[in-house]
Structure formats: structure tokens, C-alpha cells
Amino acid sequence: MKYILYTMILLLSISFMACEKQVDNTIPEGVGGLSELQQKYKQQLVASADGWVINYVPVAGQGSVAIWVKFNQDGTANIITDYNGFTSEQTNVRYRLGGVNAPELIFETYSAWHAIAENMGGAFEFVITFNTDGSANLRTINGTVKHTLKKATAADKADIIGKADVVNLIENFNKNASGYFKNLVLTNISAFFELNPNARTIKLTWLDASGNTVSEQFVYSNVANGIALNRAWKPLNLQVETIKFGQSSTNELAITEAGTAGTGKIAVDHVPAFPYKNSADYFIQQGGAVRFYAYTLATVADYYSPALLVEYQKLKTLMGAETFNTQIYNNNGTAPNITSSIQFRYVMPTGQTTHDGTASGWMPFYYTMQKLDANAIKITPTGVTTTVGVPFLSAANEFMSYIFPPEGVTIVPYGRAGALQRVRIVSRKDSKYYMMVTVSTPASIYIE
Numbered sequence: 001m002k003y004i005l006y007t008m009i010l011l012l013s014i015s016f017m018a019c020e021k022q023v024d025n026t027i028p029e030g031v032g033g034l035s036e037l038q039q040k041y042k043q044q045l046v047a048s049a050d051g052w053v054i055n056y057v058p059v060a061g062q063g064s065v066a067i068w069v070k071f072n073q074d075g076t077a078n079i080i081t082d083y084n085g086f087t088s089e090q091t092n093v094r095y096r097l098g099g100v101n102a103p104e105l106i107f108e109t110y111s112a113w114h115a116i117a118e119n120m121g122g123a124f125e126f127v128i129t130f131n132t133d134g135s136a137n138l139r140t141i142n143g144t145v146k147h148t149l150k151k152a153t154a155a156d157k158a159d160i161i162g163k164a165d166v167v168n169l170i171e172n173f174n175k176n177a178s179g180y181f182k183n184l185v186l187t188n189i190s191a192f193f194e195l196n197p198n199a200r201t202i203k204l205t206w207l208d209a210s211g212n213t214v215s216e217q218f219v220y221s222n223v224a225n226g227i228a229l230n231r232a233w234k235p236l237n238l239q240v241e242t243i244k245f246g247q248s249s250t251n252e253l254a255i256t257e258a259g260t261a262g263t264g265k266i267a268v269d270h271v272p273a274f275p276y277k278n279s280a281d282y283f284i285q286q287g288g289a290v291r292f293y294a295y296t297l298a299t300v301a302d303y304y305s306p307a308l309l310v311e312y313q314k315l316k317t318l319m320g321a322e323t324f325n326t327q328i329y330n331n332n333g334t335a336p337n338i339t340s341s342i343q344f345r346y347v348m349p350t351g352q353t354t355h356d357g358t359a360s361g362w363m364p365f366y367y368t369m370q371k372l373d374a375n376a377i378k379i380t381p382t383g384v385t386t387t388v389g390v391p392f393l394s395a396a397n398e399f400m401s402y403i404f405p406p407e408g409v410t411i412v413p414y415g416r417a418g419a420l421q422r423v424r425i426v427s428r429k430d431s432k433y434y435m436m437v438t439v440s441t442p443a444s445i446y447i448e
Contacts (some may be wrong), residue, residue, distance in 0.1 A: 025253040038097035041128060044348055045071040045136075051078070053152040053160065054138070058122025060145070063221035063230060065116055066160045068152060071095065079111055080160055084171060084197035086112035087164035093283035103128050105138060119198040130433035163222040169245060170197060173253045180431030186255065187262025189235055190273040202227070205272050206235050226257070235261075275374035279411040283377060283423065284369050285331040292330035294423070294437035298323065298424045307432040308402060315344070315399050320391060323347035327362070327436055330369065340364045342400065356388050363389040365396045372408050376428065377394060379404040405429035421445050
């Protein structure tokens with residue numbers, strides 16, 4: 001019995017020893033303790049007169065961020081990156097060489113390192129070791145992936161500044177562009193593009209040879225005068241690996257090179273790069289078995305663009321309604337009395353009514369529709385309404401002049417609300433005016 005107990009204790013002891021965390025001894029021979037090694041590493045960082053550079057990939061599969069760091073003796077660093085919002089030289093970034101088991105490089109002042117960690121993963125604390133060629137390895141605390149920090153030259157710093165200029169070019173273009181649609185228009189193909197500088201992703205949507213919509217998302221890194229995709233974009237037997245930029249204006253950014261897709265531009269426009277298939281027929285429902293009925297709700301900022309919201313508030317204030325939702329009815333009624341209209345669902349404050357004594361109801365303003373193309377419709381108000389709407393006809397026409405201009409509207413599929421389709425109605429005259437509606441009938445999702 002004693003032998004069995006002794007054996008169990010021995011096995012448990014071995015088990016605990018095996019589970020105990022093993023810490024590698026990173027203090028080389030000939031160096032004193034950890035504090036001496038930390039001081040040595042700091043002096044090695046400071047000694048590089050032109051600073052250090054790193055192509056930092058925070059998480060595997062992402063685009064790299066180019067970073068230049070100059071370490072100063074006083075414990076501050078200067079940093080330049082090609083990361084959005086941190087393209088100008090940041091000074092007085094506090095750093096230190098710390099750590100308990102091994103030297104750690106820690107950036108203490110909020111900087112690009114922290115922003116990258118928040119938006120892309122990564123870190124601002126690294127275990128640091130030096131290589132025989134003078135470069136340094138940065139390994140994320142508790143991680144295994146090593147990033148290489150290399151001594152910089154003046155040319156390296158200039159290269160990063162050039163990449164930062166690309167970031168600023170894209171940011172200024174996005175900020176100043178006035179159209180709803182961002183179109184990539186090249187010699188051999190047109191596509192929608194969605195660029196996310198913080199995550200370093202670009203989503204491209206185009207039509208394949210059969211006319212079907214295809215979307216693909218890429219990771220990108222900045223290069224001189226452009227961006228490089230993490231893998232080739234291959235639409236319609238074309239191949240694009242790098243997109244190079246030229247001059248920019250308010251609504252256009254020239255493309256000087258895009259592989260076999262040719263040259264062209266990124267244009268922010270009031271009309272899309274290519275039509276959304278069947279969205280006009282879906283909206284009109286002409287000859288359909290059901291009407292088209294869609295609506296907004298009380299959270300107006302979710303349904304009206306900022307520009308259109310101003311006009312909506314004017315109409316609501318004039319009405320004096322407490323609840324004022326927009327509803328769309330197309331192909332409504334029974335033949336031959338088929339109508340199409342925009343209707344405002346109103347609920348007056350307690351004790352108040354409209355001029356005809358109604359405290360709640362629907363105020364319709366009728367229109368006709370003409371299909372312009374697969375996703376475009378011209379909506380023309382007829383000037384006809386009901387008794388309750390007559391006093392507000394002029395104001396309603398004013399509102400409709402923004403959302404239903406003579407140039408027409410684009411019907412843009414906009415995902416779903418649960419099991420129901422959502423669409424945006426976008427002015428083709430000035431696309432800062434748009435309205436989103438949730439479609440009740442036809443039910444279900446028809447256009448992704």
C-alpha cells in the first residue's frame with residue numbers, strides 16, 4: 001500500500017514538473033543581468049542614426065504597414081507610417097526596454113502601433129532579440145510570429161514617406177468626393193470598389209461574362225504611387241496585381257496602371273458603374289401579381305441620407321405630426337384602378353388633428369413611373385393627392401424634387417432586414433439625396 005502511494009506521489013510530481021511553464025534563458029553569456037541586456041539593446045536601437053524600418057504584418061494574411069522609427073536616447077521615438085491617420089511624423093512617443101524574463105520593447109505613448117493593434121490586431125509590446133546581421137526580431141508578447149526590424153537608410157525613410165503620400169491621396173479623395181457610387185472604370189472593365197484604409201482591404205464588385213454580379217475582397221499594401229493586392233484580381237480573364245494612381249480631383253482619381261485591365265479612373269459618381277440586375281422591375285412590379293410596398297421607421301437617420309433628412313424634417317415640421325413615416329406603394333389596387341404613390345403615415349400629437357379633423361392616417365401623393373434601364377426609373381409626381389394632403393401638396397412636391405428628380409433614381413439593393421429585402425432609392429441628379437426602405441411585399445429576398 002505504501003509502495004502504491006509513493007508511486008502515485010512520484011507520478012504526480014513528474015506531471016506537475018512537466019506542466020510547469022518553461023522560460024528560456026535569453027541572457028547571453030558575457031552579459032550581466034536582464035537590466036544590463038535591456039540597456040545594451042536600447043543603445044543598439046539608438047545607435048542607428050537613420051532609424052529603423054519594418055514592414056509590419058499585424059496578423060497573417062493582412063497587408064503590411066510600413067513603419068519608420070527613430071529611437072532617441074531620452075526614451076522618446078519619432079515615427080512615420082503609411083497607416084491612415086499616422087502619416088505625419090509623430091514625435092515624443094515614449095518607449096522603454098522592459099520585461100521580466102526577457103527584454104521587451106514597449107511603446108507607451110498612443111501611436112500608430114496602438115491604432116494598428118486596435119484596427120488590425122498586432123501589438124505595441126514585443127519581446128526583442130538581435131540578429132548577427134544587426135537586425136532585430138520583434139515577437140508579440142505570448143506570440144510566436146517574429147517581425148524584422150532593420151536599420152534604415154535615408155532612402156528607406158523616403159520610401160515610407162512616398163507610401164504615406166498615397167494614403168493621404170486616397171483619404172483626401174474619399175473625404176472630398178461628393179457622389180454616392182465609387183466606380184472603378186478601366187479600359188477593359190468597370191467595377192464598384194469599397195476601400196477600407198484602416199483594415200487595409202478593398203472589395204471589388206463586377207459583372208462576369210454571364211452578367212452575374214461577383215464580389216471579391218482583397219487585402220492590400222501601399223507601394224510607391226499605388227496599392228498592391230495580396231493576390232491577383234482576375235475578372236473576365238484579366239489580371240490585376242497592382243493599381244497605380246495619378247492625379248486626383250474632387251470626384252476622380254486617375255489610374256495609370258492596372259495590369260491587363262488597362263488604365264482609367266476611380267470616379268465618384270451619381271450613377272453606378274454597371275446596372276443592378278432587375279432592380280427596376282422589382283421596384284415597379286408592373287404586371288406583377290403583388291404590389292410593391294416598402295416603408296421607413298422612426299429611426300430617421302437609418303433611412304434618410306443627411307441631405308434628404310433636412311428636407312424630411314421640413315415636411316414633418318409643417319405637418320406638425322408626432323409620427324411621420326414614409327411608405328412606398330407601387331402597382332397598388334385592382335385593375336383598372338392601379339396606382340403608385342409615396343405616402344406619409346402620420347400620427348398627430350394628443351388632442352391635435354389635421355385640417356380635416358383626422359388625428360392619424362395616410363397622406364398619398366401619386367406619381368407615374370418610367371423604366372430607364374435595369375436599375376433606373378424616372379418617377380414623375382402627378383400633382384394628385386387626397387383631401388387631407390391638399391394643404392401640403394406644395395411642400396410634398398418640394399420634398400419629392402430631391403428624391404425623385406427628372407433625371408431618375410437608381411434602385412440599389414441594400415442587404416436585408418431579417419428575411420425582408422432592403423433597397424436604397426438614390427437620386428441620379430445628386431446622389432447625396434437617397435432614402436432606404438424595407439420591403440414588406442413582395443416578401444423575402446429577391447436581390448442580394
